[in-house]
Amino acid sequence: MRLSKVKRRFAKRIAVSRIAEQFWCEKKLEIKLMHGIEIKNDAMAVGEKVHREVALRDSLPEADNFLDWLGLQVYFSNVSLSQFYKNGIAREVFLVANISQENWKWFLTGSVDELKLRGGRVHIIERKTRKSGGIPANLHHRIQAMLYHRMLGMLKRQDYSENLKAAYGLKEGVRISREFAEKAGIGNREIMSISYEISTKIMELPSLSDTIWLIYERQRGGETIGEVKFRVDEAWLEKIIDFARAYWTGEREALKTKDDWKCKYCELRRYCE
Numbered sequence: 001m002r003l004s005k006v007k008r009r010f011a012k013r014i015a016v017s018r019i020a021e022q023f024w025c026e027k028k029l030e031i032k033l034m035h036g037i038e039i040k041n042d043a044m045a046v047g048e049k050v051h052r053e054v055a056l057r058d059s060l061p062e063a064d065n066f067l068d069w070l071g072l073q074v075y076f077s078n079v080s081l082s083q084f085y086k087n088g089i090a091r092e093v094f095l096v097a098n099i100s101q102e103n104w105k106w107f108l109t110g111s112v113d114e115l116k117l118r119g120g121r122v123h124i125i126e127r128k129t130r131k132s133g134g135i136p137a138n139l140h141h142r143i144q145a146m147l148y149h150r151m152l153g154m155l156k157r158q159d160y161s162e163n164l165k166a167a168y169g170l171k172e173g174v175r176i177s178r179e180f181a182e183k184a185g186i187g188n189r190e191i192m193s194i195s196y197e198i199s200t201k202i203m204e205l206p207s208l209s210d211t212i213w214l215i216y217e218r219q220r221g222g223e224t225i226g227e228v229k230f231r232v233d234e235a236w237l238e239k240i241i242d243f244a245r246a247y248w249t250g251e252r253e254a255l256k257t258k259d260d261w262k263c264k265y266c267e268l269r270r271y272c273e
């Protein structure tokens with residue numbers, strides 16, 4: 001696929017995980033997208049399974065079309081937010097925030113691992129599974145978590161339903177298919193109707209804490225390996241967003257990581273050599 005076409009795909013809407021990948025190795029991300037390579041190893045599969053189990057979604061069917069997939073994210077995010085108001089914890093909440101500025105428009109999307117009520121404030125927690133022990137290099141994880149913090153803060157002032165509609169080009173009345181809804185145990189199939197409920201629930205959340213937690217857990221067994229606690233740096237994050245966006249707008253080329261150890265274990269290193 002031509003590089004210009006790849007970049008146009010993300011000029012309007014981009015997943016937070018894509019931006020996080022840029023700060024692991026932007027060149028690797030570019031190669032993946034240009035060649036249509038999807039890296040799926042055993043460690044990643046186990047990590048995804050653990051996330052689904054924690055969010056109590058491990059028994060859900062796989063959606064085979066975009067609207068059913070999107071509807072699934074929206075429906076269970078609404079369920080999860082309802083749980084937050086009951087027990088102070090919400091897991092896998094799908095966010096869509098408008099971070100546009102005067103001369104450009106961009107929507108960020110992604111599912112925050114956990115929202116937890118502590119001391120009257122909402123804390124963002126990102127959980128990462130690891131095969132080996134020890135806390136890894138985690139700049140990209142910090143960026144991912146801070147972007148979720150930015151998104152949730154903006155959504156307390158924005159209309160989630162309008163963002164969803166604009167980011168994905170949805171129309172009123174768009175529905176999850178009846179067949180998939182029955183398999184997934186989904187009652188309300190109206191995606192926009194559900195999103196209106198999410199808008200209200202997010203706006204009514206308590207204030208956000210500026211402290212974020214990264215929790216690293218062992219894939220087998222789930223015990224905690226280590227925790228990283230840090231504060232949001234809004235000025236630094238703004239620079240990160242501007243730098244990341246400059247790649248997608250064609251203002252600069254992809255940068256290769258300066259960490260040689262990443263290259264040693266990279267599945268796509270032959271494309272760089």
